[in-house]
Amino acid sequence: MQDIIIYAQNKTPREVNQDLKQFAKNNKKITIKNPNAMHYMAAGLTEPVEVFIDGSAGYFVGTMIHGAKKHVNGNAGWFPGDNMTDGELIIDGSAGDGVGQGIYGGTVVVKKDAGSRTGEIMKNGNIIIGGNSGFMSGLFMMGGRIIILGDISDDAGESIIRGAIYVKGNIKSLGKNAKVEEINAEDKKELMEILTPHGFDLKDDDYKNFKKIVPRSKRPFYGKESEEG
Amino acid sequence: MCGIAGVVFKDGKIHPVGDALTKMLDALQHRGPDSAGFAIYGGLGLLENEYLLNIEVKESPGLLEEVKNTVNISTPIKKEEIIPSVENFIIYRCKIALNSFSELKPLIMRIDKIDDVIVLNGSHSFEMIKDVGLVKDIAARYNTQDKMGTHAIGHTRFSTESIVDRYHAHPFQSYIIPDITVVHNGQITNYWKIRDPLERKGHIFETTNDTECIVHYIADKLNEGYKLEEALEQSVKDMDGPFSYIVGTPNGVGIAKDQLGLRPGVLAENDEVFAIASEEVALREVMDTHDIEQISPGEARAYTI
Numbered sequence: 001m002q003d004i005i006i007y008a009q010n011k012t013p014r015e016v017n018q019d020l021k022q023f024a025k026n027n028k029k030i031t032i033k034n035p036n037a038m039h040y041m042a043a044g045l046t047e048p049v050e051v052f053i054d055g056s057a058g059y060f061v062g063t064m065i066h067g068a069k070k071h072v073n074g075n076a077g078w079f080p081g082d083n084m085t086d087g088e089l090i091i092d093g094s095a096g097d098g099v100g101q102g103i104y105g106g107t108v109v110v111k112k113d114a115g116s117r118t119g120e121i122m123k124n125g126n127i128i129i130g131g132n133s134g135f136m137s138g139l140f141m142m143g144g145r146i147i148i149l150g151d152i153s154d155d156a157g158e159s160i161i162r163g164a165i166y167v168k169g170n171i172k173s174l175g176k177n178a179k180v181e182e183i184n185a186e187d188k189k190e191l192m193e194i195l196t197p198h199g200f201d202l203k204d205d206d207y208k209n210f211k212k213i214v215p216r217s218k219r220p221f222y223g224k225e226s227e228e229g
Numbered sequence: 230m231c232g233i234a235g236v237v238f239k240d241g242k243i244h245p246v247g248d249a250l251t252k253m254l255d256a257l258q259h260r261g262p263d264s265a266g267f268a269i270y271g272g273l274g275l276l277e278n279e280y281l282l283n284i285e286v287k288e289s290p291g292l293l294e295e296v297k298n299t300v301n302i303s304t305p306i307k308k309e310e311i312i313p314s315v316e317n318f319i320i321y322r323c324k325i326a327l328n329s330f331s332e333l334k335p336l337i338m339r340i341d342k343i344d345d346v347i348v349l350n351g352s353h354s355f356e357m358i359k360d361v362g363l364v365k366d367i368a369a370r371y372n373t374q375d376k377m378g379t380h381a382i383g384h385t386r387f388s389t390e391s392i393v394d395r396y397h398a399h400p401f402q403s404y405i406i407p408d409i410t411v412v413h414n415g416q417i418t419n420y421w422k423i424r425d426p427l428e429r430k431g432h433i434f435e436t437t438n439d440t441e442c443i444v445h446y447i448a449d450k451l452n453e454g455y456k457l458e459e460a461l462e463q464s465v466k467d468m469d470g471p472f473s474y475i476v477g478t479p480n481g482v483g484i485a486k487d488q489l490g491l492r493p494g495v496l497a498e499n500d501e502v503f504a505i506a507s508e509e510v511a512l513r514e515v516m517d518t519h520d521i522e523q524i525s526p527g528e529a530r531a532y533t534i
Contacts, residue, residue, distance in 0.1 A: 094522075116490045116523075135526045
């Protein structure tokens with residue numbers, strides 16, 4: 001089966017997405033050329049297709065996908081992978097604010113730096129940031145993992161409820177309800193299993209540098225901890 | 230939503246900066262269709278005492294003559310140009326000489342007293358172009374792609390809290406010191422807290438638009454001796470609300486972003502160009518790079534030549 005190419009120049013985001021959804025029904029690999037940081041690319045894609053975006057993406061790339069694998073070989077704007085339920089989004093460059101906002105599953109990888117509020121209100125899934133992650137990363141996080149190989153900025157894990165943020169670099173400051181723990185052997189094993197397939201070949205010693213940000217309480221605002229199942 | 234952009238050619242020499250900014254703003258057109266504007270610095274070549282006035286005049290018998298008479302009473306018009314616009318208005322552009330910069334704002338206020346006339350701006354070191362409509366239409370109307378200069382800032386407007394007209398199109402300018410302009414994406418929610426002390430110092434507000442408040446704030450700080458980056462940093466501490474804005478001065482540009490980072494701002498630079506904008510798509514119009522930097526919440530950056 002031949003690779004399909006969609007040329008995005010002179011098309012609107014809606015036209016690109018309509019083409020993409022049509023081709024995804026009968027093809028396994030689709031390339032989007034000349035994306036020029038277009039917004040909303042591959043929004044709502046539910047076919048198990050591989051999409052290669054040859055350039056940078058704008059806002060909400062891969063929002064609400066279920067099962068597709070997408071690779072952006074440039075940067076991404078705000079909210080890449082927003083609310084995805086399954087699949088994979090790989091960004092070779094940097095990304096803006098809200099990486100993996102509200103994801104229910106799947107994996108988002110940003111090879112370089114990410115902006116603010118990475119993984120805010122995420123429920124499950126994995127987010128990997130190869131560089132630094134900005135202000136309030138893990139804001140109101142409710143599950144899943146954020147793995148940051150660089151530094152994390154102010155108010156890390158602000159109002160975190162569940163899930164964990166693994167940070168290899170420095171933690172500038174913690175948000176409310178966040179605390180830092182040392183990682184254990186199980187954490188290390190999980191990190192290796194997640195990072196290695198995505199090309200992050202860390203040395204054994206590197207794993208010792210990870211700290212784990214977790215919630216102090218599952219019910220920091222109301223109710224009782226004992227009410228948790 | 231609004232789109233903002235700024236570009237500096239680092240060598241300080243004259244470049245086709247109008248073309249660069251036009252492309253950047255066109256790439257940001259989706260962020261606001263109501264109006265667009267440019268402040269293009271370094272290409273006017275005016276003598277030390279010369280200024281350029283941009284005056285919006287309704288097409289009405291005798292009105293333009295009244296404007297010219299009002300200007301000529303203060304200072305002879307040295308050169309003039311009429312640019313057709315839309316909605317039965319023209320832009321009357323004239324070059325004048327003044328004894329000092331302090332005469333500029335009083336002259337503008339005298340002209341503004343004429344019904345159906347408003348001075349869009351008066352400047353020495355930059356050319357202001359702003360109008361209602363789309364970037365491409367405004368660019369064609371004013372030949373922005375032929376404009377030369379050292380640096381520039383610009384805006385595409387999605388109006389939220391004030392009317393859509395030429396005067397409320399960005400950039401806004403302050404006359405506290407010469408040639409300070411601002412383009413802005415967002416809202417200043419403690420507007421009156423910022424405005425009140427500025428008015429107590431005697432600074433004149435023409436609108437209730439928060440962008441005008443920012444430009445007077447920055448001009449006031451620069452007038453007090455702050456460097457551009459220092460003024461931007463202080464503004465982030467003093468101003469509340471979601472915002473990112475770009476300042477233009479005769480020597481450079483700068484950007485500031487609110488402390489929660491609720492409005493976008495990205496930056497890229499190489500040996501030749503420093504560029505800032507709302508989105509990467511605008512930066513890619515002036516630079517072929519994958520190294521895009523996100524402006525952090527509460528961060529201020531500036532480049533001066």
